Amino acid sequence: MAEAYIFDAVRTPRGKGKSSGALHEITALSLATQALQAVRDRNALDTSKVDDVVFGCVSPVGEQGGDITRTAVINADYAESVAGVQINRFCASGLEAVNMAAAKVMSGEAGMAIGGGVESMSRVPMGSDGNAWATDPSVAMKSYFVPQGISADLIATKYGFSRDDVDAFAVESQKRAARAWAEGRFSRSIVAVKDQMGATILAHDEHMRPDASMQSLGGLEPSFKAQGEMMPGFNSVILQRYPEVEEVRHVHHAGNSSGIVDGAAAILIGTKEMGEALGLKARARIRGMASIGSEPSIMLTGPEKVTAKLLAKLGMSKNDIDLWELNEAFASVVLRWMQALELDPAKVNVNGGAIAMGHPLGATGAMILSTVLDELERTGKATALATLCVGAGMGTATVIERV
Numbered sequence: 001m002a003e004a005y006i007f008d009a010v011r012t013p014r015g016k017g018k019s020s021g022a023l024h025e026i027t028a029l030s031l032a033t034q035a036l037q038a039v040r041d042r043n044a045l046d047t048s049k050v051d052d053v054v055f056g057c058v059s060p061v062g063e064q065g066g067d068i069t070r071t072a073v074i075n076a077d078y079a080e081s082v083a084g085v086q087i088n089r090f091c092a093s094g095l096e097a098v099n100m101a102a103a104k105v106m107s108g109e110a111g112m113a114i115g116g117g118v119e120s121m122s123r124v125p126m127g128s129d130g131n132a133w134a135t136d137p138s139v140a141m142k143s144y145f146v147p148q149g150i151s152a153d154l155i156a157t158k159y160g161f162s163r164d165d166v167d168a169f170a171v172e173s174q175k176r177a178a179r180a181w182a183e184g185r186f187s188r189s190i191v192a193v194k195d196q197m198g199a200t201i202l203a204h205d206e207h208m209r210p211d212a213s214m215q216s217l218g219g220l221e222p223s224f225k226a227q228g229e230m231m232p233g234f235n236s237v238i239l240q241r242y243p244e245v246e247e248v249r250h251v252h253h254a255g256n257s258s259g260i261v262d263g264a265a266a267i268l269i270g271t272k273e274m275g276e277a278l279g280l281k282a283r284a285r286i287r288g289m290a291s292i293g294s295e296p297s298i299m300l301t302g303p304e305k306v307t308a309k310l311l312a313k314l315g316m317s318k319n320d321i322d323l324w325e326l327n328e329a330f331a332s333v334v335l336r337w338m339q340a341l342e343l344d345p346a347k348v349n350v351n352g353g354a355i356a357m358g359h360p361l362g363a364t365g366a367m368i369l370s371t372v373l374d375e376l377e378r379t380g381k382a383t384a385l386a387t388l389c390v391g392a393g394m395g396t397a398t399v400i401e402r403v
Helices: 028-042 068-075 093-107 148-158 163-182 214-218 225-229 234-241 272-277 302-314 331-341 364-379
Strands: 005-011 052-056 083-087 112-120 200-202 261-270 284-293 323-326 383-390 394-402
Touching: 005 028, 005 272, 005 364, 028 068, 028 112, 028 261, 052 068, 052 093, 068 083, 083 093, 093 112, 093 261, 093 284, 093 364, 093 383, 093 394, 112 364, 148 225, 148 234, 148 331, 163 214, 163 331, 225 234, 261 272, 261 364, 284 302, 302 331, 302 383, 302 394, 323 331, 323 364, 364 383, 364 394
Parallel strands: 052 083, 052 112, 323 383
Antiparallel strands: 005 261, 005 284, 112 261, 284 394, 383 394
16 A cells, blocks of 8 residues: 655635625635645646545535536646546545545555545535435434534533533634634645635635634524424434433534634645655655544534544554644534543644634535644644544544654
8 A cells, every 4th residue: 555645735714604705706616726726836736647636515516516626627727637526424525535535545546636625605505405314204213313503512411511611612712713823823724715807805714703702602692492492392302312311401602613614625645756756745644544423313423433443543542643633513522522532622723623713514624634734844743633523423534644
């Protein structure tokens, strides 16, 4: 098996996923195109040497539909020989795309590939593609389907996280993201989004609320209480699956959950030999990757299971990991992961996460891998693990080592 190396990683800033957001006028195709062009131009890349591009996209319908990756490859003026494929593992799609690109390199199928993702949530709303799991009673009933927000609130209830706990985590995410931007920690990876005339539309994550405080968050109403408590509501469904829990306490709201945003990311991966032939310097080696299924009703506990699976597969322990990155889908997800693995919070999401900067579904996995790679280089640390919780009960993870 060949080893897979990361040669470059780029991401767009994240724009608010609403009609008033800075990126609303920019299509998903344009976001993906600009990410691919940045990889090419930053590395003077001979694109004929890229065998395949794998992008995540969670709502692949309308202008995000078809095989948006291949369309973006064409639109970015890559060599005609470069293939492209769109994949969907819900929130982990961007990281799964990177893992698939790396697997192609490791297996010998590709000498060089690009993994990443794109999502324009302002133009193609979340859920636009439908979901049989939520709407077909034959599967919804036997798997105790509930919306993710109910699952997040159950995690908080079951594992003892209060409203103050999740709000405090959210405030810290905002502070860390603001500090990272102020200190230029994202500058190596950020590629400003431009319009058709070449004017810069957005160069900074737009969703951030650096002035967030316990007081301001305390005034927000729980987002999922009505869904849970209506009769019959989703609380009654999930309590059938978890009868040991007396009631679900609703603690999540817009301020301690991931933001709805637009964005794209791309990571260039190849063999050492291909990199040398193209004059590229490797930044990191992909040590390994894994995915796993987990209980679908509580849904968001997959990260602890896939982390354990991947570390065992690699013969590593948590002490071998210098930095940890978990997508902040909801505050309780990260708090439970740290609790289960007994992780040091000072090593987790050190530059903030999706609560502060947002979660463009198909791209986030590649974005957090890029963020943690930059931080390894900034601090001189060696290893990092990136992971995400996934809808329907799954987890995906990747370990990288700086070179």
